[in-house]
Amino acid sequence: AQRVTQPEKLLSVFKGAPVELKCNYSYSGSPELFWYVQYSRQRLQLLLRHISRESIKGFTADLNKGETSFHLKKPFAQEEDSAMYYCALSIMNTGFQKLVFGTGTRLLVSP
Amino acid sequence: NAGVTQTPKFRVLKTGQSMTLLCAQDMNHEYMYWYRQDPGMGLRLIHYSVGEGTTAKGEVPDGYNVSRLKKQNFLLGLESAAPSQTSVYFCASRYSGENEQFFGPGTRLTVL
Numbered sequence: 001a002q003r004v005t006q007p008e009k010l011l012s013v014f015k016g017a018p019v020e021l022k023c024n025y026s027y028s029g030s031p032e033l034f035w036y037v038q039y040s041r042q043r044l045q046l047l048l049r050h051i052s053r054e055s056i057k058g059f060t061a062d063l064n065k066g067e068t069s070f071h072l073k074k075p076f077a078q079e080e081d082s083a084m085y086y087c088a089l090s091i092m093n094t095g096f097q098k099l100v101f102g103t104g105t106r107l108l109v110s111p
Numbered sequence: 112n113a114g115v116t117q118t119p120k121f122r123v124l125k126t127g128q129s130m131t132l133l134c135a136q137d138m139n140h141e142y143m144y145w146y147r148q149d150p151g152m153g154l155r156l157i158h159y160s161v162g163e164g165t166t167a168k169g170e171v172p173d174g175y176n177v178s179r180l181k182k183q184n185f186l187l188g189l190e191s192a193a194p195s196q197t198s199v200y201f202c203a204s205r206y207s208g209e210n211e212q213f214f215g216p217g218t219r220l221t222v223l
Contacts, residue, residue: 032210034210034211036214041217042216043115043214043215044154044201044203044214045214046211046213049211086154090210096161096167097210098156099212101153102153103152103153104153
């Protein structure tokens with residue numbers, strides 16, 4: 001079955017520290033993965049998608065098919081990075097594309 | 112270009128009451144989705160639509176109905192609200208040629 005696992009509910013770091021939010025997936029097809037971010041009481045916004053291979057707000061994520069992972073990384077966390085982060089897997093189900101979301105990781109960056 | 116909008120932003124219902132949540136998008140997207148967001152459970156798909164006049168069930172459809180009479184609007188109905196439906200509801204849409212979904216601001220619903 002398709003599944004996205006984000007093992008950490010909460011990740012708390014100090015400003016300037018490196019951050020890694022873990023995401024593992026299970027999918028028999030060719031995966032397309034996304035990271036969405038949700039700032040306090042706001043809508044979800046796309047942060048990254050693996051096919052674009054770009055860095056947004058200093059964040060990067062590399063798809064590792066061998067480890068079935070798509071971890072989100074940032075070398076130096078900022079207070080404004082505090083938010084909820086969701087990893088999502090795009091799958092085809094009966095001819096229809098949908099996103100399967102992980103349970104999310106709350107990142108808290110303290111001064 | 113407002114993107115995806117949702118009304119209302121907040122609502123409190125009593126058990127057994129009914130209501131409709133409205134989602135509207137001005138991007139001419141074919142696909143629209145309704146999710147609920149609950150602590151520790153991420154986002155779960157309630158219903159979705161691949162085009163005007165078509166709807167289908169997602170992971171957690173029980174207790175909800177939907178309609179897509181116009182391409183730009185996707186309505187989510189609760190016929191008889193229950194406390195278990197207390198949640199934040201998000202609507203999303205996407206263009207058929209892309210997998211990125213665009214989300215609305217959410218509706219916070221409390222059922223007493």
